[in-house]
Amino acid sequence: MNKSDLVKSLSKETDLPMRKSEEIVDMIFNTMGDALERGDRIEIRGFGSFVVKEYKGYTGRNPKTGEQIVVSNKSLPFFKAGKELKENINK
Numbered sequence: 001m002n003k004s005d006l007v008k009s010l011s012k013e014t015d016l017p018m019r020k021s022e023e024i025v026d027m028i029f030n031t032m033g034d035a036l037e038r039g040d041r042i043e044i045r046g047f048g049s050f051v052v053k054e055y056k057g058y059t060g061r062n063p064k065t066g067e068q069i070v071v072s073n074k075s076l077p078f079f080k081a082g083k084e085l086k087e088n089i090n091k
Contacts, residue, residue: 003029036077046084053078 001009003025011021032050035042042050057073081089 044082046082048082048085049080051078051080052076 007018007022007025010016010025011018014021016024032042036050036052039052052075055074055076058071060069060071061067062069
């Protein structure tokens with residue numbers, strides 16, 4: 001499922017126009033993105049949680065040339081599935 005599928009599904013389930021459904025989906029994703037940018041944790045009971053993990057920099061190697069490179073610190077979003085979601089998938 002992609003974003004447009006989600007918009008279509010919302011529109012069909014709620015009898016909302018596609019444009020309004022798209023605005024709602026955009027608002028949800030933007031709000032979640034803003035929360036993660038602030039470093040907040042997002043928890044949706046029964047579905048899962050989103051959190052930003054911090055990774056330290058390190059010295060790596062370019063696999064093609066063997067040259068050493070410095071990889072800087074980075075922050076990445078991380079999703080952990082909730083118990084109910086895991087159980088539903090494994091039925």
